[in-house]
Amino acid sequence: MGTMNTASSTYPSNDRIVHAAVDWLIRFESNTITEAEQRAFELWKAADPAHEQAWKRVAGLLNDSFAVVRDAGLRAPGQMQAAQRTLLSTRRRKLLRGALVFAGVSGGSALLAERQFAIGQLMADLQTGTGQRQTFALADGSSVQLNARSAVDVDFNQHTRQLRLRAGELIASVAPDSNRPFIVETAHGMMRALGTRFLVQQRDTLSQVVVLEHSVDLRTRDGQQLRLREGEGAVFDAATVNRIDGNASALAAWSDGMLAVENASLAEIITALKPYYSGYIRISPQAAALRTFGVFPLDNPAHTLRTLVHALPLQMQQYGNWLITIDLMPA
Structure with missing residues (x-):
């Protein structure tokens, strides 16, 4: 097993700023902003360079996500406006009624521990816990950034440099080495x-x-091969490979603490949020099938889910910090 140096990537506590930028974006896109709010926005943006930076990041990612919808709108007038209304319209929602009773209290501490750390991956060379992103410096000068609840084994020797991703997601930044492939x-x-x-x-x-x-x-276990270039992506299993349509780079937005989605199901959004929530998120099959697009902060899943509840025909109930349930609004 190769040696490595570890450098923890420090992420500033800027959730409040990012959430404010997202809230401003929703107001602008919904075309409901007043002149007074416009002035307040300019004052907010000028008050701190971090505000301006957060605004540019969020607005830029959303522009990328809207690109396909805008193109479709040119071909089918009104489609983009309908999509925006689906995502950005705001309405009050009723909360779910009733209480939730859990059995097996004696196992509760183990379940909560599993939500903080991927217990099955504790022996991995590199790992992150719930809500944690971290960058590790490798012995060859490369680095690897892990998304939340991810685990990697490192095997560097005189012939090759290899990472085995046990779970989760990584971004590898590779140092040149003509003698050892990465x-x-x-x-x-x-x-x-x-x-x-x-x-x-x-x-x-x-x-x-x-x-x-x-x-x-790329080479699958069964031997399928594909060369991918900058901006391209693919989804694959052991036998098949399918290219991702369009520019796939937005899928790396998690490295900046953001989730950028384009015509994604709510099930896919929940999957991306779960590594950042220390409790459990339960969603009905009917709600999971809804589709939307936009840019959302990862580091406060409950806030992101509340944003979606106000934009889609959903209802949500939160039980402390350990359970969120989501369902469709009653007809």
Whole structure:
């Protein structure tokens, strides 16, 4: 097993600023902002350079997410406006009634511990807990950033540099070494870097790769091969590979603490939020099938879910910090 140096990436506590930027964005996109609010927005933005930076980041990511919808709107007038209304309209929602009773109290501490740390991955060389992103410096000068609840094994020797992604998601920034290839392996295949930066995610039944700089060679367990270039991505299992439509780079927004989605199901959004929530999120199949687009902060899942509840026909109930339930509004 190769040696490594660890450098913890410090993420400033800027949730409040990012949430404020998202709230301003929703007001602008819904076309309900008043002149007084416009002046208040300019004052907010000028009050702190961090406000301006958060605004540019959020607005820029949303512009990328809206691009496909805007293109469709040119072909089908009114489609973009309808999509925006679906995402951004605000209405009051009723909360779910009733209480929730849990059995098996003696196992509660173990369940909560599992939500803080992926207990099954405690023996991994590198790992992150719930709500934690961290960048690790590797012995060759490369670095790897792990998303929340991710785990990686490192194997560097005189012939190769290899990372095995046990769970979660990583972004590898690769230092040049003409004598040793840099490889990331998942349960479904392996990726060989032909450049400097790429994203890999492993799920239960498939994996995903996105090239952020230069190119990557992908090979599945069963031998399917594909070369991906900057901005391209693919989803694959052991036998099949499917390209991701459009520019896939927005899938790396988690490295900045953001979730950028384009025509994603609510189930996919919940999947991305779960590594950041120390409790449990339960969603009905009917609610999980709803689709939307936008940019949301990852570091406060409850806030993001409340934003979605106000934008979609949903109702949500939160039980302390350990359970959120989501369902469709009654007809």
